[in-house]
Amino acid sequence: MFCFTAGISASTTVIGYRGHSVQIRCPYDSGYETNMKYLCRGECSTLPWGNKDIPVKSGSTAKDQRFSLKDDTAARVFTVTITDLRPEDKGQYWCGIQRSLPLTDVYTEILLLRLL
Known part of the structure; x- marks a missing residue:
């Protein structure tokens, strides 16, 4: 499990299969329940x-x-x-949580691997 305590936290790998679905779980710390959440693909600027x-x-x-996103604020x-x-x-994604300036958004790296 990873924590959103600083700008970027640990990464995880997700395996997916062509034509199937995959779920990417993005846990976050208390206090971010009302913040906007998003998935970013590739190089994601922290600015x-x-x-x-x-x-x-x-x-x-x-x-x-x-793509769809569901936020379970209780969990x-x-x-x-x-x-x-x-x-x-296939490739690099980031679970992102938007924060107000001057703070940068919070990210967790996700590597999506596709197997045939």
């Missing part, structure tokens, strides 16, 4: 004005309908589901 590829975030429609974990996995889905 608020930096470039970010965000396929899904809480409170809005996903850019790609294969303090948000879960991102990716359906119909494709080869291009």
